[in-house]
Amino acid sequence: MSELAAPLAMSLPAVVQHLQVLEASGLVRSEKVGRVRTCAIQPAALRAAETWIHERRLFWEHRLDQLGAFLAEQGDEDKGRTP
Template identity: 55%
Template sequence: MLNNGELDKVFKALSDATRRAMVERVARGPVSVSQLAEPFAMSLPAVHQHLALLEDAGIVTSHKTGRVRTVQLATDALTGAGEWMGRQRLPGERRLDRLGTYLATTEGP
């Protein structure tokens, strides 16, 4: 489970549409930075800045072989954020379940 600071980093990293698109791409498998940068209208240094933020949040990892840097999704990178979101959804779902039960047991007009 992530502490608040780590969770803040994950949500900050995912707050940008470009970074979310990068995460979607690396979720399909490892990719070189230059391949990852292709669909984006930005410089390679800008792509590296986005990747640095994703890496700092623990969402992606990278390694360099020769001149090629490869990026991949970190194992269980988004599990903590998903668990947190699930916990926020549960109370509302329980209220809706109780409302559904109440409405099913009451007679109409």
């Protein structure tokens, strides 16, 4: 674990806590042999997370595009009015 924490700007306990969350979510698997703990990314779980994030991004892009079109339409209507 200390090798994982070395390049990061956080303490070893913080890295361990983050890894525990990732392991509980199934994104990372760890195995302890003696005093050495090995961590491995689970590609299938990572793909599932990537798919979920992609779907949310598409949803919000669509909603924001609709909002942009609505606001542009409102601006056009305001330009046509006389004060």
